[in-house]
Amino acid sequence: MEDKRQMDKATAAGILVAFGIIFGDIGTSPLYVLKGVTGTNTPIDANVIYGALSCIIWTLTLQTTVKYVILILRADNRGEGGIFALYALVRRHARWLTVPAIIGGSALLADGIITPPISVASAVEGLRIIYPNIPTVPIVIGILTFIFLVQALGTSTVGRAFGPIMVIWFSMLGTLGLIHIFDDPSILKSVNPYYAWWLLAQHPGGFWLLGSVFLCTSGAEALYSDLGHCGRGNIRVSWVFVKTCLLLNYLGQGAWYLGIQGQTLGERIPFYELMPNWFLIIGITIATAAAIIASQALISGSFTLVSEGIRLNFWPKVRLVYPSLQKGQLYVPSVNLLLWLGCVGVVLYFQESARMEAAYGLAITLTMLMTTMLMAYYLYIKKYQAWGVVLFLLVYLGFESSFLVANLIKFTHGGYVTLLIAIAIATLMYIWLRSFQIKLRLTEYVKIDQYIQPFKELSRDISIPKYATHLVFMSNAARASEIESKIIYSIFQKRPKRADIYWFVHVDITDDPYTMEYKVNTIAPDDVYKVTFRLGFRMEQRINLYFRKVIEDLVKNKEVDITSRYESLSRQNVIGDFRFVVLEKFLSYENDLPFSERIIMDIYFYVKGFTTPEDRWFGLDSSSVKIEKVPLVIRPVENVKLKRIYS
Incomplete structure (x- = not known):
């Protein structure tokens, strides 16, 4: 009971660490989500903007807020979160649950190899507004190397250092968005879910835009994985502020879009169009810092995942380091090295963030689907009402399956890279578990x-x-x-x-x-x-x-x-x-x-x-x-x- 009270407690220091560690990925999505939805060569249609924003608003509400922040954060294993912690709670009840655990865990680790490159590349490429011919690849690799080097300090140190920057980032998002909402307050109509339904059901090709919409919630799984680093109370309190700022910025971008109806986006970046010229250099600097920090969420989540995988016989016994006495702090040197090598490989292969965006999101939808299955079983064994468990399962399986299908078009555009990595990791997990069972059976x-x-x-x-x-x-x-x-x-x-x-x-x-x-x-x-x-x-x-x-x-x-x-x-x-x-x-x-x-x-x-x-x-x-x-x-x-x- 004492542990539960500690988990639900929110402190100023804990909230600051939460900002620095877990909201980077989901917090930098305004840099590229709407740009991905509208494309650069298609004339802007007001109804498409309303529909896209409606999809984003309700995705952040149903997927991130209801599923993860309200429901899944309850399924902690003595303060630890993540798909393997959830699996540890239910594994004794059914052997088949091993399958979703391995698929989800391997997909999440694979996603950890593409999230840092896309975040950092998106940020660094913003510098082209000032320096059009700047070579970005060496800069991106240099920044990634720095990020992986500082992991040895521990997530508490990293979180305290990055937290204030992210508070400034979210404050900037909310302020810029709020100012531009007044340009065309009719953008607030997009809160009505009718516009989302219209985009998906009636607009030609509208359903496939879900692949880009999904990127607004891609950091939700990392939010659950990092539960042990921050605590449930700190995450829930800080999410109220984070979600408010995100929605204000998306709405502000939408209002700007309404002002250029009939035109094509071209080389313009909607996020930076919200900034006055005098603020542009400051804004790009803050955005660059925030996008660099965005890689932290899945790196620290990967450490947690691997340490849990070792104990569950999913992963080889590798060295674990505990940088501080604080509960939940963890650093895994071998995984840090593998992630760095994978990230550098992704940067060298894709070169541009636009090409990474085309591949991004496919693997993480698999993790979310597997988490839904495990969570439904957790609710079942905890004696929740049967109708509630079935409703949860049907709603989120339908929701996430739609995202998965929409993301499948990314397979040929580079999505196969993360899927191949996920398959390799899943194979290793299967071999490790199977060999353990063989030894156990015949010793x-x-x-x-x-x-x-x-x-x-x-x-x-x-x-x-x-x-x-x-x-x-x-x-x-x-x-x-x-x-x-x-x-x-x-x-x-x-x-x-x-x-x-x-x-x-x-x-x-x-x-x-x-x-x-x-x-x-x-x-x-x-x-x-x-x-x-x-x-x-x-x-x-x-x-x-x-x-x-x-x-x-x-x-x-x-x-x-x-x-x-x-x-x-x-x-x-x-x-x-x-x-x-x-x-x-x-x-x-x-x-x-x-x-x-x-x-x-x-x-x-x-x-x-x-x-x-x-x-x-x-x-x-x-x-x-x-x-x-x-x-x-x-x-x-x-x-x-x-x-x-x-x-």
Whole structure:
């Protein structure tokens, strides 16, 4: 309850961070949305302007405000948001929910590769009004490089730095729009949804304009992904101001359009036409800064998504950095590098923001559709009224399917780039999940109880050199009474490992992001113990530190004696040494796997070679860790036709 109150609380500092982190993408849409709708060579028609603005107003209301800000922000997982956090809340109820989670997550990551380039390119190209021949590509790549370099500082620092700029940006949007509404107040008619219906149903080709209209809400999914960085209360309070300023600016642009009916737009940029000449340089500077900041929303959202994906077995174990003690702050170096490389590639491929706009929005509609499916299931298991759940599903599936169909015309104009990236990411997620399931299904476990006597005898067998005073094995066995047969093999057969006390440590990742719990099972007092850590999917796995805390608690409660059992050291009360053993699996040649599973496991082990080693992932001290490679024999080859020859 305390966490919920904290989430719903709005503070001045929190609102400022929200402005700086999550509203950049949706906030810079006035730069290009209406220009995309009307085109540059088609004569301006007043009814089309009314219809386009009506579509924008009701899209921002139904899609962003009602679906995301009011409804979906409720579906937080202890303060965390995003499609994977939503999946974590519902995954135990139906296995098929994995499909929308993977599709939505991969599409969102793919969108994170095109959002920064289009935002920055749109801004930098505005400088052509002053410097017509300025080369934009090197400038765009330089700015993108700077943005990705500052991510290591953490989203709190970035948000505080960018927040004031975005407040100025939105204030400018609202002011410019409000001034121009008075040029032709009849533009306010576009609030009537009739004009939206007319554009989509009666205007020739009007339906396909939805592809451009959709860009006004493309940042809504990032708004949900960044919930953990900002908090629900801060997002909701700041959205009131953001939406007001956005609508005023769109209406102001619409009023300007009504003044040029019958003409074509040509090279004019409607957004900059709202500015008086003396303000143009200032306006372009602020717009450039805001568009640069716009890339932040999906970058920080991508970090959250990947960290959640790791815990849900959708993503390889890569290094995670927590730049501050503030809850929700996160930086993923490998993802930061991949996004930077992807963004630079997009800039070099498309060159111009106009070409990026033609490709933009296709992937994110898939994410929104998948979020709708998961949210409907969440409402269902939370016992909401059945008619309400069905209404939500029908309204938003229809709404977003229309956007998806309208966006499909972008496929040949570059939309295939983001879809190909999304397919590659989804394939990696599927392989990672499938390989985890294969390993889990076929790993052999044994009861610890049946080895209690052998453990005691090995511990007291002075004919075998002592391997460690305390020998700690990392185990995947979730049940307190079991361990992997490979561990037994390592202790008794590979090279007998004599120790005074044997510890088996298992880490259980919970769907609750911030769980910090442990339990101890005493298998044999002063001989064998099993420790199970229950850690949330957003918690850093610092097992060295946590295990030391467990030992301190056990010693304080007189549940274990960790003093060295060497007589000379015992008299001095010297604490025995601790040694960790991590079993690292590799695919054995002695396997008779189906072709598809062989491919999956080969790719899994190949990619795993580039990721964080198990000991570093668990946060173990490398000086006291032994890595043992063990073959993963999934299905031994049978019926070997080998014939003996007698001489």
